[in-house]
Amino acid sequence: MENTSPAKKKKSKQAKGSKAKVSVARQASLKTLRQVFGGQSLSAVQQQTIDNLEDSRDRGLANEVINGVLRWRWQLEFLVSKLLSKPLKQKDIDIQLILLMALYELIECRTPDYAIINEAVELVRKSGKKWAASLVNAVLRRFTREKEKLLSSIDEEQAKYSHPDWMLKKIKDDWPDDWQEILQANNQRPAFWLRVNQTQSTTTQYQTLLTEQGIDSDASSIAGHALKLVHGVDVRTLPGFNEGALSVQDVGAQLTAQLLDISDGHRVLDLCAAPGGKTCHLLERYQAIEHLVAVELDEKRMQRVSENLQRLKFLDAAGQGSKVELIVADARKYKDWWDGNAFDRILIDAPCSASGVIRRHPDIKTLRRESDINQLVELQSEILSSAWQILKPGGELLYVTCSVFKDENQNQIADFIEHNAVIQKDAVEIKINTDWGKVCDYGRQLLPGEQDADGFYFCKLKKLSVR
Numbered sequence: 001m002e003n004t005s006p007a008k009k010k011k012s013k014q015a016k017g018s019k020a021k022v023s024v025a026r027q028a029s030l031k032t033l034r035q036v037f038g039g040q041s042l043s044a045v046q047q048q049t050i051d052n053l054e055d056s057r058d059r060g061l062a063n064e065v066i067n068g069v070l071r072w073r074w075q076l077e078f079l080v081s082k083l084l085s086k087p088l089k090q091k092d093i094d095i096q097l098i099l100l101m102a103l104y105e106l107i108e109c110r111t112p113d114y115a116i117i118n119e120a121v122e123l124v125r126k127s128g129k130k131w132a133a134s135l136v137n138a139v140l141r142r143f144t145r146e147k148e149k150l151l152s153s154i155d156e157e158q159a160k161y162s163h164p165d166w167m168l169k170k171i172k173d174d175w176p177d178d179w180q181e182i183l184q185a186n187n188q189r190p191a192f193w194l195r196v197n198q199t200q201s202t203t204t205q206y207q208t209l210l211t212e213q214g215i216d217s218d219a220s221s222i223a224g225h226a227l228k229l230v231h232g233v234d235v236r237t238l239p240g241f242n243e244g245a246l247s248v249q250d251v252g253a254q255l256t257a258q259l260l261d262i263s264d265g266h267r268v269l270d271l272c273a274a275p276g277g278k279t280c281h282l283l284e285r286y287q288a289i290e291h292l293v294a295v296e297l298d299e300k301r302m303q304r305v306s307e308n309l310q311r312l313k314f315l316d317a318a319g320q321g322s323k324v325e326l327i328v329a330d331a332r333k334y335k336d337w338w339d340g341n342a343f344d345r346i347l348i349d350a351p352c353s354a355s356g357v358i359r360r361h362p363d364i365k366t367l368r369r370e371s372d373i374n375q376l377v378e379l380q381s382e383i384l385s386s387a388w389q390i391l392k393p394g395g396e397l398l399y400v401t402c403s404v405f406k407d408e409n410q411n412q413i414a415d416f417i418e419h420n421a422v423i424q425k426d427a428v429e430i431k432i433n434t435d436w437g438k439v440c441d442y443g444r445q446l447l448p449g450e451q452d453a454d455g456f457y458f459c460k461l462k463k464l465s466v467r
Contacts, residue, residue, distance in 0.1 A: 023119060023122065023123075024053065024055075024058050025057075025059075025062040026061075026062075026065065026123055027126070028050055028053060028062045029050075029062045029069075030094065030098060030127075032050060032062070033066060033069055033070075033100075034093065035049070036066075036070065036367070037093065037097065037366065041367060042066070042070070043361070046066075049062075050066070064109065065101050065105065067362055068105075068108055069101055070362035070363050071187055071359075071365075072104060072162045073162060073365065073366060074161075074164065075162045076099075076100045076103050077100065078159035079150055079151075080099050082150055083142060083143060092129065092132070094129065098136060099120070099136060101120070102116050102117065102120035103140070103143060106140065116140070120136055120140060161184070162187060162365075163186070163365055167355070167365065167368070167370075170370075171355075171405075174406045175447070178438075181447070182447055182448055182449070184449070185448040185449030186359050186362075186448055188359050188449065190250070191250075191453075192231075192232045193226055193228050193229075193250050193251045193453075194217070194229065194235075194238075194247070194248060195225050195226060195277075195281060195284075196225050196226075196245070196246055197244055198225060198284050199284055200240065200244065201240075201245065203219060206227065206240075206245065206246065207219060209239055209240075210239070215231075215233065215238070216229070217229050220251045220254075222255065223251045225254060225281070225284075226254050228251070228452065235248050242311070244311050247312070250360065251451060251453045252402075252451075252454045252456040253456065255436075256281070256347065256349070256398065256456075256458070257284075257285045259398055259458055260347055262286040262289060262344075263288070264288040266286075266289060266290060267292075267341060267342075267343045268286075268289055268343060268344065268346075269295070269346045269347070269387070270282065270292060270293070270347045270349070271295050271347065271348045271349065271387055272295070272296065272348065272349045272350060272351055272383070273326075274298060274301030274305050275305060275308065276294070276304060276306075276309060279292070280309060280314065282347070283309075283312075283314050283324060284312070289323055290323070291324075291325065294325070295327045296327075296328060296329075297328070297329065297331065302326055302328050305326060306326060309321065309324060331348075331386060332379075332383055334386050334387075334389065334390050338390055342390055342391060342395070343391055343392060343395060345395060345396055345398075346397045346398070347400065348384060348398070348400065350399060350400065350408070351380065351383075352380070352401040352402060353373060353376060354402050354403065355368070355404050355455070356402045356403050356404045356455025356457070357402045359454065360454055376408060377408055380412055381412065381415065384399060384412070385419075388416075388424075391463045392463065393426070393465040393466070394462075394464075396460060396461065396462050397461045398458065398459070399412075399457075399458070399459045399461065400457065401456070402454060402455065404448065404455045408457070410442045410443055410445075410457075410459070413443055414441060414442055424466065425466060426464040426466045427462075427463065427464070428461065428464060429442055429443070429460065429461060430460035430462050431460075432460060436450065436451055437450065437458075440459075443459030
């Protein structure tokens with residue numbers, strides 16, 4: 001904030017205007033957090049609450065505060081509990097959220113303390129609970145006085161690592177030697193990875209183009225089409241974006257296409273395809289694909305797949321393409337949509353807990369429930385069993401999740417192979433031999449933060465010809 005002590009009217013008006021804009025950002029942040037804490041995903045609400053803000057500075061501040069609160073929720077709540085003599089009532093969730101927002105800013109942001117506190121108090125007044133204004137003011141001022149003491153008092157693991165207890169315990173149990181690194185990685189800001197469309201340019205050529213435009217990037221050592229931007233930008237401003245020259249996709253997700261190993265003339269099935277990043281990458285990487293069928297249950301999410309394919313020129317404006325077919329259907333009920341021609345390659349991008357992509361989607365820690373896991377495991381099992389029925393003998397299936405929970409990953413595959421050994425006896429694992437990730441009983445796990453990637457699990461299966 002500018003120092004207005006010279007007392008020029010013009011500067012004073014600019015300062016007031018800036019303050020009003022910041023208030024817009026914080027009001028949008030509060031509205032968004034209220035909806036997420038109420039059970040809606042951040043991606044589902046931010047388009048209406050954040051993306052519509054006119055000023056890029058407002059969008060930047062709102063995104064910083066929202067993601068910061070969701071990332072550090074349990075630590076911030078611990079601090080609030082120390083600062084309040086008694087907990088706030090559930091009906092006062094707005095006051096709780098305003099405190100979380102202000103505490104995050106006081107800890108992490110460079111805005112002057114007095115401005116953060118004043119804005120928090122103003123937000124309380126606008127929420128219609130003027131009685132709480134003095135409470136919020138007193139709590140936040142006390143925090144600024146006792147900041148170091150309060151931060152050093154954080155000794156509970158749930159608060160220290162800012163994860164819900166059930167998730168913290170499950171990660172500990174599954175990864176006893178790596179759990180601290182996983183939790184710490186989950187609380188980091190995600191890297192900004194691009195995928196270069198190889199039908200238009202090589203990765204090296206596009207990196208050179210970025211350099212010429214003053215945009216610094218680093219190539220990945222594990223995914224040949226990936227570039228990491230040193231500084232975040234609006235992807236729509238990057239050269240060739242509207243023409244399909246690149247896409248935003250985490251480097252871990254980009255490993256999927258290079259693991260599937262598609263040859264000329266193969267028929268390929270992509271199950272649970274939305275939002276279409278892996279679908280598009282398969283078409284970019286394997287231009288000799290004969291036919292790719294992408295199946296997605298949700299019609300709105302399938303629209304995202306279509307939009308991405310159109311931008312990358314794999315579909316025309318009418319949604320038609322010579323190589324790719326989009327089907328809105330339940331992957332488990334293949335008899336309802338399958339044409340009877342078996343597939344050479346099948347990708348299952350399985351619905352999962354998303355516990356490997358928390359740093360990119362911190363709302364997962366708030367929205368996911370322990371009871372979700374068993375339901376997801378059952379769903380994954382049904383999709384895997386159904387997909388196996390329409391895979392050609394000699395064909396290969398790649399099972400992928402963005403989870404770090406073993407129940408969804410190696411245990412899921414172990415159960416499938418054990419069941420298959422009793423009935424069909426035609427499933428065998430294809431070992432993934434690489435220098436990234438951790439070897440599991442079945443498959444391979446890329447943990448969050450490794451190679452600056454999100455967390456992904458991969459397992460390849462081959463269908464044997466059984467007489």
